[in-house]
Amino acid sequence: MNKFMEQARLIQEDMMVYRRTLHSHPEVGADLPKTKTYVMDKLREFGYEPKEICESGIVAIIEGNKPGKTFLLRADMDALPMKEATTCDFKATNGCMHSCGHDMHTAMLLGAAKLLKQNQDQIEGTIKLVFQPDEEGFTGAKKMIQAGVLENPKVDAALAMHVHSGTPSNTILCGLGTSIAGCNRFRIVVRGAGCHGAMPETGIDPINIAAHIYLSLQEIISREIAALQPAVVTIGKFVGGDAPNIIPEEVIMEGTIRSLDKEIGAFIFNRMNDIVIATAKMFRGEAQLIELSSVPPLINDNHLAYEITNYMKDLVGEQSVILFESGGMGSEDFASYSYEVPSLYIMLGAGSKQENPLFGAPMHSEKVVFNEAILATGAAIHAYSAIMWLKNNK
Template sequence: MNKILESAKAMKEELIKIRREIHRNPEVGDNLPNTTKYVMDKLKEFGYEPKEICKSGIVALAGKKDGKKTFLLRADMDALPVTEQTDLPFKSTNGNMHACGHDLHTTMLLGAAKLLKEHEKDLEGTVKLVFQPNEEGFKGAKLMLESGVLENPKVDAAMALHVHSGTPTNTIIYGLGTTIAGCTIFRITIKGVGCHGAMPETGVDPINIASHIYLSSQEIISREISAMKSAVITFGKFQAGNTHNVIPAEAVLEGTIRYLDVDLGDFIYKRLEDIVVATAKLFRGEGIIEIVASVPPLKNDIDLANNIASYVKDVVGEKSVISFKGGGMGSEDFASYGYKVPSVYFLLGAGSKDEDPHYGFPMHHPEVIFNEDILPTGAAMHAYSAMMWLKSNK
């Protein structure tokens, strides 16, 4: 067995305890005061001097600032505004939930931090441990980058991983090139003129306008983009009025554009903007569209991905590591790192329904449960990959 994995397995009960404490107390968005304090306290316990570089963002260094290479490891810490519906004894009860596994990510990086501290004398460079807020809102990575997370010392390469519900436990998957879609979150506000429902001619109906915009937007995908290109426009919110017999003055639509090519994403947004403005004007209203947040497509540096994958195979075995080409339409804000430094992003299988009926629910589902057996694997992947990359890139 790989020595780092052996050490990680020896701390499994400690990792489970950490994970459950974080899972029990989920926090959402940019401000994660309790989670940040808990992680910083753990890092100090392990012998680090962590620093908060932006609101709820944490950086800690293993190794020495000796002018050699720096390898970054990143974990996200935020949860989702989802009410947990599992029967776990450590379930959240505050209306939020770690339904995307970020509690496991944080725990695995803390485990890696402990392993790296134990092997610090063997590090031939610096490992930068990064704990990030607000991945779900697609704002955390950009905030960390703006705050200088890639400097002091300058980062040469970066790695992150994400648990994957439905994939067999400890199976590792990684993409070559563009792997995960970019996403633009938008908000459309339609301004009309409110009136009584019995006399619609005295007002301007924003619901009617919004409905035409909703239907017309799908024509962008079906009639303006090649069938060979992947893109999705989804509306998840349509809000207007508060009673049955009054036409409201305003309607609000919110949704996402997902794409595997940045130029295509820009084109779709511009066409959606044209439709919003023109349709609203056609029906005597006013339409405004704005970007709430965005993240570019995630692209794995192919050389780095295959290089790090060779180290991961030392941890879990060659048959458990699978590469693929092409991309899915989910999104991940670690993508922003890949436009600054060579980066790689792995998916770590967290259990399938064939293993246990409790596993395999979709990510973000209120009943999703992840197999805690993967905690040592993730910790070892992080630590060993960083150690070996530094050794091979002096």
């Protein structure tokens, strides 16, 4: 067995404590005071001098005795604003939930921090540990990059890992090239003139306008984007009115555009703007399209992918590392790093229903349960990949 896997398994129970503590106290967005304090306290306990960056970001650095390049390891820390419905005895009760596994990611990187201290004499260069807020809101990575997370010392390559519910435990999935979609989160505000439902001619119905906009937006995908070009527009929020017999003043819609091509995403947004404005005008109202946040498509550096997945094979075996070329339509704000430095984003299988009926629920499900046994694998992947890349890229 690989030495790093042996060492990681010895701290498995420690990582379970980290993960369960974080899981029981989830925090959402860019401001994560309890999470930040917990992670920084642990890093200090391990012998690091963590620094705060942005609202709740954390950076810790470890250097070896020999000079070399700088490798960045990133974990996200934020949860989602949803009530947990699992049967775990450590489940969250504050109306938020780590349903995307960011508690697992943070625990793994804390475990890797321990492993790196144990193997500091093997580090030929510098390893930068980054704990990031607000991945879900797509603001965390951009803010941390703007605040200089890739400088002092300058980062040469970066790695992030995400648990993947439904994939067999300890199976590594690695996309080549553009492997995860970009995403634009948007809001459409439709304004009309309220009136009594019995006399619609005396007002301007924003629900009617919004309904026409909703239907028209799907025509962009079906009639203006090539069938072989992956893209999707989704409206997940449609809110208007409080009473059944009153036409309201305003309707709010919110949703996402996803595509594997930045130019296609921009084209869709611009065409949406045309449709939103023109449709509202056609029915005597007004409407506005607002971009809330965005993340570009994620691009894995293929050279980095082939090299680092070879190191991962030393940990999990060749048969458990799967490289693929097709892209998925989920989004991830680690993408922003991939436009600045050679980057690699991999997924680590966190359990299937065949292994355990509790595993395998979709990500972001109120009932998703991850296999904690993979924490050791994740910690070993981080530490071993960083050390080996620095050794072989002097």
